[in-house]
Amino acid sequence: MTRALLLFAACSLWGQGPNEANYDESKVGSYTLPDPLKMADGRPVKDAGMWRNARRPEILRLFEQQVYGRSAPAPKKLEYEVISTQSGVLGGVATRRLVTIWPAGKSPAPAIHVLLYLPANAKGKVPVFLGMNFNGNFAIANDPGVPLSKSWMRTGDHKATEKNRGIEAARWQVEKVLSRGYAVAAIYYGDIFPDHNDGWKDSIIPHISKGKPAPDDWNAIGAWAYGLSRAMDYIEKDKDLDAKHVAVWGHSRLGKTALWAGALDERFAMVISNDSGEGGAALARRNFGETVNRINTSFPHWFTGNFKQYNQRVNDLPVDQHMLLALVAPRLLYVASAEEDKWADPKGEFLAAKAAEPVYKLLGKEGLPAAEWPGIHQPAHGTIGYHIRAGKHDVTAYDWEQFLNFADKHWKK
Numbered sequence: 295m296t297r298a299l300l301l302f303a304a305c306s307l308w309g310q311g312p313n314e315a316n317y318d319e320s321k322v323g324s325y326t327l328p329d330p331l332k333m334a335d336g337r338p339v340k341d342a343g344m345w346r347n348a349r350r351p352e353i354l355r356l357f358e359q360q361v362y363g364r365s366a367p368a369p370k371k372l373e374y375e376v377i378s379t380q381s382g383v384l385g386g387v388a389t390r391r392l393v394t395i396w397p398a399g400k401s402p403a404p405a406i407h408v409l410l411y412l413p414a415n416a417k418g419k420v421p422v423f424l425g426m427n428f429n430g431n432f433a434i435a436n437d438p439g440v441p442l443s444k445s446w447m448r449t450g451d452h453k454a455t456e457k458n459r460g461i462e463a464a465r466w467q468v469e470k471v472l473s474r475g476y477a478v479a480a481i482y483y484g485d486i487f488p489d490h491n492d493g494w495k496d497s498i499i500p501h502i503s504k505g506k507p508a509p510d511d512w513n514a515i516g517a518w519a520y521g522l523s524r525a526m527d528y529i530e531k532d533k534d535l536d537a538k539h540v541a542v543w544g545h546s547r548l549g550k551t552a553l554w555a556g557a558l559d560e561r562f563a564m565v566i567s568n569d570s571g572e573g574g575a576a577l578a579r580r581n582f583g584e585t586v587n588r589i590n591t592s593f594p595h596w597f598t599g600n601f602k603q604y605n606q607r608v609n610d611l612p613v614d615q616h617m618l619l620a621l622v623a624p625r626l627l628y629v630a631s632a633e634e635d636k637w638a639d640p641k642g643e644f645l646a647a648k649a650a651e652p653v654y655k656l657l658g659k660e661g662l663p664a665a666e667w668p669g670i671h672q673p674a675h676g677t678i679g680y681h682i683r684a685g686k687h688d689v690t691a692y693d694w695e696q697f698l699n700f701a702d703k704h705w706k707k
């Protein structure tokens with residue numbers, strides 16, 4: 295038995311180890327969420343102006359200082375190159391465009407590769423679903439024309455192989471999204487920050503922020519979110535794309551990232567979290583599934599150094615995740631959960647979305663039209679959308695059907 299396994303076994307026997315998680319609703323306990331509509335000094339947020347000019351920046355600062363870290367400002371001028379445009383791909387339904395972005399200036403600094411699919415029959419500027427993938431751009435569809443990634447891979451010997459081509463196709467549903475009139479944009483998270491404890495040194499961060507990291511400096515999630523914003527910089531330059539209608543989406547750790555990107559960058563008109571759980575859409579104070587302590591222990595490279603202070607005292611956090619969701623207001627927000635994904639605390643994801651609603655209401659928006667946690671396969675679509683589907687931690691055709699219906703409802707009036 296390995297040391298890690300022994301530790302795990304011992305901790306499980308004692309019932310108090312790092313891997314222990316509560317899945318019993320009666321043991322969640324009581325908690326009080328910070329009020330998004332009350333300033334840190336206690337003053338109530340009276341109107342949209344006070345939210346915009348005082349409370350929103352205050353909450354954003356708190357998430358930077360305590361949770362995700364301070365990111366670098368956007369580069370003064372985006373360095374990028376359109377590598378190729380090829381029509382008639384994916385069996386004729388798409389035009390593929392490959393673009394390279396150099397976030398810290400041209401090589402040898404790191405490059406972010408953008409893969410774009412436009413509907414073949416597109417007329418005018420096309421709205422976009424922008425997301426990040428776990429296995430390289432060549433993994434999101436069965437398209438032999440996408441080069442293998444040269445960046446670090448999470449599996450095998452950390453090098454891309456042909457056998458991973460298209461392995462995320464079910465999660466991306468590219469043909470379905472195109473058939474509904476949307477473009478797909480993808481970037482690979484490994485181009486930006488290799489997802490392991492030592493990833494920092496091979497990430498974009500040391501190329502952009504010089505010197506040793508401060509306790510409130512950005513880390514993997516901050517860097518990935520930065521990558522999404524640079525892809526958005528490019529989308530703004532592409533005449534075929536409708537930069538006013540860009541949905542940023544992500545699954546799991548990349549769902550946490552999509553939320554943070556959407557909070558920081560108000561150019562994203564829609565923000566979609568799929569099964570993002572702890573550090574994403576799920577309330578941190580609700581003791582169900584993964585905890586702050588657990589996530590900081592397993593993934594010390596995701597959040598800012600300061601976040602670790604809350605491992606044993608989550609109730610002292612000056613924010614909770616409903617306030618991250620509220621930072622998306624008045625823009626479109628979608629939170630998706632999966633029934634069997636207890637680790638991500640589906641109910642905590644719903645409650646956070648619901649607790650963001652007062653901010654939407656203050657800004658004159660509908661919020662989330664569900665008084666109670668909806669049943670399985672009963673999506674609720676207001677300005678905030680939510681559904682919980684049957685099944686596991688994943689992105690499925692059902693999830694996409696809801697995201698597309700939500701986008702159609704708001705964007706195809």
Ligand code: GCU
Nearest residue numbers: 546547548570571572584589
């Ligand atoms: C782990 C982690 C989660 C994360 C997930 C993922 O399960 O604990 O916080 O969302 O990985 O990204 O797949």
